[in-house]
Amino acid sequence: MSESLAPLQETLARIAEQGLVLDAEDLSRTTGISSAKDVRALLNGKDLADDDIDTRIRERVQLLCRRCLSENGKDYDDKDAVTALAKDIAGGIGVSIVWARQLVLGEKTPSMKHGHQLTRYFGVPDGFLTETPAAALNRALQPYLQIEHKIEADLDDPLAALKERFGLVGVARRGEPLSREEAKRFAGLIADVLQQNMEDQS
Incomplete structure (x- = not known):
């Protein structure tokens, strides 16, 4: 078992005691894990193959861009929408429009500084772009433990x-x-x- 999987297993064990049903599709969107299938594998105690961190970062940036476009009724096929998003990101994190467009298209990996600025731009937690799938899922499950703590506190x-x-x-x-x-x-x-x-x- 990997080091990042162990804390997740502890979290899942506590959630299982509550009998809660977890939505893999929703957790996939929340964590940036590429598919609900991978989320289900983690929920079932399986570890995922290590991926290249640069690839992970690029994929999660694209996921955030895709989500942003979707919220405005657009997608990657709309070149004008992609260009507009690139311009907005460029202004938001202080890079050139050309570089931002490459970022949106998954052709560039942001530096640590720009990665932090991107998490703030998109309103996601620090570490969203770099977390391993197990760590990302463990973070997303913490609110369930807070509910557990509240119930325990009320009982006590x-x-x-x-x-x-x-x-x-x-x-x-x-x-x-x-x-x-x-x-x-x-x-x-x-x-x-x-x-x-x-x-x-x-």
């Missing part, structure tokens, strides 16, 4: 869940600290009262 702190549910600034009481079970009962009592008040006012 019933009063925090109560505050979020009803938009409360805080919940105060006198006396000794509550056990988790006591906090659950206390939160349930307050929730019932608040819910009844909301229904009375509606």
Whole structure:
């Protein structure tokens, strides 16, 4: 197992515990991985053959360009649209239009400096152009773990869940600290009262 695949396997194991269904097509678009087939392979624990990093960068730049054109109802067959995109990129990252056009067409590999500027231009995370497929997929899956953390936090702190549910600034009481079970009962009592008040006012 490669070093970049190991963290992904840990992430997938935690997501599997939640029983979530992952959309390979959507993850392909989010990560820049060339195909949903490759995403499925990674989700199934398989490693992908190492690719040339320059090729990876050029392909991901083209993916971003293709996405940008598609959002405007255009594609690579529209030479005027490609030229307009190249001009916009040239102005955005400070290169010549000729060089930007070669970049859009996958004929040039951006330097580290221009690669960083391109990620900002397209609004994608740093590292998007250079990450291995496994690392890119692991990054894209992190929001699922944040959901897991939130669920765990809510289970551990019933009063925090109560505050979020009803938009409360805080919940105060006198006396000794509550056990988790006591906090659950206390939160349930307050929730019932608040819910009844909301229904009375509606």
